[in-house]
Amino acid sequence: MITTRQSGIRLARRLDEVGFSDIVQIRNKVMAMRAEGLPVYSLHGGEPFFETPDEIKFAAVRALVENRTHYAPSSGIPPLREALADKLAAKNKIQVTVDEVIATVGGSQALYGAFQSVLDPGDDCLVFSPYWTPIRDLVTGAEARPLLVPSITARRNGIRNTLEQFATPRTRAVYYNTPQNPSGLVFTRAEAEEVAAFALERDLIVIADEAYEDLVYDGGHFSIASLPGMAERTIACYTFSKTYGMTGWRGGYAAAKEPFMTALRKIVLYSTNGVPTFVQHAMLQALTTPESRIAAQCEEYRKRRDLLVAGLNEVGLECDPPAGAFYAFPNAEKIHKNSLTAAQILLEKAHIATIPGSVFGAQGEGHLRFGYAIPLEEIEKCVEALRKFFR
Numbered sequence: 001m002i003t004t005r006q007s008g009i010r011l012a013r014r015l016d017e018v019g020f021s022d023i024v025q026i027r028n029k030v031m032a033m034r035a036e037g038l039p040v041y042s043l044h045g046g047e048p049f050f051e052t053p054d055e056i057k058f059a060a061v062r063a064l065v066e067n068r069t070h071y072a073p074s075s076g077i078p079p080l081r082e083a084l085a086d087k088l089a090a091k092n093k094i095q096v097t098v099d100e101v102i103a104t105v106g107g108s109q110a111l112y113g114a115f116q117s118v119l120d121p122g123d124d125c126l127v128f129s130p131y132w133t134p135i136r137d138l139v140t141g142a143e144a145r146p147l148l149v150p151s152i153t154a155r156r157n158g159i160r161n162t163l164e165q166f167a168t169p170r171t172r173a174v175y176y177n178t179p180q181n182p183s184g185l186v187f188t189r190a191e192a193e194e195v196a197a198f199a200l201e202r203d204l205i206v207i208a209d210e211a212y213e214d215l216v217y218d219g220g221h222f223s224i225a226s227l228p229g230m231a232e233r234t235i236a237c238y239t240f241s242k243t244y245g246m247t248g249w250r251g252g253y254a255a256a257k258e259p260f261m262t263a264l265r266k267i268v269l270y271s272t273n274g275v276p277t278f279v280q281h282a283m284l285q286a287l288t289t290p291e292s293r294i295a296a297q298c299e300e301y302r303k304r305r306d307l308l309v310a311g312l313n314e315v316g317l318e319c320d321p322p323a324g325a326f327y328a329f330p331n332a333e334k335i336h337k338n339s340l341t342a343a344q345i346l347l348e349k350a351h352i353a354t355i356p357g358s359v360f361g362a363q364g365e366g367h368l369r370f371g372y373a374i375p376l377e378e379i380e381k382c383v384e385a386l387r388k389f390f391r
């Protein structure tokens with residue numbers, strides 16, 4: 001019998017379901033328009049409007065000049081881990097030892113490590129939706145299945161009831177992002193308590209993504225791992241990217257107890273063997289930033305939010321003011337029912353670059369994400385362009 005053998009030149013199957021970026025089409029179009037000399041209002045990004053503060057840059061330069069360019073402990077230099085444990089205790093009310101915190105290459109590596117540490121092939125993971133696009137791929141990359149839980153429905157019908165409705169016997173974890181990208185939704189303490197009660201009852205792990213913890217306009221940020229019994233079953237993931245304007249530095253960290261910390265250590269060791277040593281010194285410096293400065297930055301974002309949200313509502317793109325993060329997520333069906341088409345129309349006709357809501361999951365369809373972490377003048381110009389477009 002003749003059997004056909006599959007070529008060896010093929011990808012490992014676990015990558016079959018992992019997507020790349022659906023946002024590329026829009027980004028390519030933006031670049032092509034710019035190359036033609038056309039103005040484009042950049043509301044498609046997610047980077048702070050300010051540069052990395054000088055003292056953070058100088059800390060990195062100092063570290064380089066002092067030859068802190070050698071291997072460091074792969075989980076992070078001890079003073080950084082101490083400072084992170086202090087920060088988690090003071091700000092997030094999460095009590096961890098220095099061995100229960102690990103420096104990672106951005107929040108992304110923390111999240112990658114978290115999903116890899118928890119999910120087995122065939123497991124299910126509850127994901128509040130719309131969700132930050134890479135999350136689906138992080139779940140499928142662990143050969144697990146994302147179960148999308150509509151955040152709005154959950155809020156309306158009760159978080160716990162809704163989670164129960166979507167959970168399966170194979171459910172092993174909940175991805176819990178607050179403040180949320182793209183919707184700006186901020187879960188309250190009472191909602192965190194419901195998620196925690198559900199996780200405790202079902203013996204689930206929570207992967208908490210607190211990338212935007214310092215960007216909350218209404219109410220405060222609350223860390224789910226601070227609730228009784230939750231530190232043991234939560235992997236809390238953080239980044240330096242948003243709070244300190246450090247997107248390109250790739251600094252992040254995770255807090256977790258055993259057995260998850262051992263898993264995270266292995267994943268960091270065998271993927272990057274740690275965060276570049278001089279970047280860790282910059283991270284250490286960043287942690288000394290006064291809370292007053294972080295709060296002042298948040299006020300700057302609030303001005304941008306208010307300006308943009310008023311402009312969107314004025315032209316009929318209905319949008320409640322987001323409670324956190326730096327994105328507005330209005331309904332855009334007035335432009336086109338299909339959000340990818342709506343984004344293309346807005347880009348071509350009004351030169352406003354946004355992200356189609358469909359890339360954030362089915363619950364994002366009909367919406368566009370406008371990132372407002374840009375200069376105020378740019379938002380003013382965008383609002384003017386919107387007025388012209390709808391005139």
Ligand SMILES: Cc1ncc(COP(=O)(O)O)c(C=O)c1O
Nearest residue numbers: 106107108132181211239241252
């Ligand atoms: C919700 C959310 N989590 C995590 C991250 C990770 O950020 P980074 O890898 O830059 O630390 C981002 C970045 O946009 C995000 O939006």
